[in-house]
Amino acid sequence: MPSLSIDVANVTVAYPNGHTALRDASFHLHQGVIAALVGINGSGKSTLFKSLMGFVKPVAGTISIAGNTVEQARKLKLVAYVPQSEEVDWTFPVSVWDVVMMGRYGHMNFLRIASAEDKRIVNESLARVGMTDFRDRQIGELSGGQKKRVFLARALAQNGQIILLDEPFTGVDVTTEEAIIALLRSLRDEGRIILVSTHNLGSVPEFCDHVVLVNRTVLAAGPLEEVFTEDNLNRAFGGVLRQFHFEQSTIQDHDGKTVKLVTDDERPLVFGKGGHLEYKDRQGREDLVEKRQKEAGE
């Protein structure tokens, strides 16, 4: 099989009611990235996910997943999906263990008898998201963050090389968010492609390498540093973003102490004087800090 990649070329998706949710959308993702799928409500993020999973069929354009059609990729279990909480019926009486075992269904025969190997993988997946102690709990009896972790474990059990996460941080506390981000990073380092839909702009620079910016088409896609610019974000979000200008930064030391803060009211996105992104978490970004210092002639 060719190396892992997603190639979306000139894709148009129209729903049966005639609404065109995406028009002429194109982007490419290669293996070993965490990419953010960013856009306002109704911009086509879920539609793009559904297209990648084969739930909706484009009326034009092509989607190739590691050189396969979407149907072939589904047979090969290449793509795993972690849904938004609203999509799940939490009253359905299944345990955490059952949900994660569902990730193995595609690997079993029609009788769905779990092998020792299936059980080992489910145990390992639960351990990886820190949910081993909850294995016998009913899923309806979990907190929002725990539910997200269980569905992430299901994606791991499926061994999806491409993992699509729909708004994984909604209703999740900071500790759980950090744990999920750490896990996503290790999955990326294993060479997988992680595509995360979010409208939480502020968190994107903290954990994503790539960005796919959508507004009924793909407006821009590529490395974060190139795509996450003020101009692009204004194009994607229009009047939705609020901007604050500070003459004196109270957040942290910046070049010239002038920053601009762009926010969608959840978490701020901070641009330094040079127009570059500022990061809350500088750990692991020593290269950028050094680059900035060089630019400043220090």
Ligand SMILES: Nc1ncnc2c1ncn2[C@@H]1O[C@H](COP(=O)(O)OP(=O)(O)OP(=O)(O)O)[C@@H](O)[C@H]1O
């Ligand atoms: N089954 C459907 N039939 C008709 N139109 C639909 C259908 N699903 C979505 N749409 C429309 O397509 C557009 C894109 O919807 P989509 O759900 O992809 O947006 P989104 O970016 O995921 O939004 P959100 O951030 O609110 O989840 C919207 O205008 C929506 O109303």
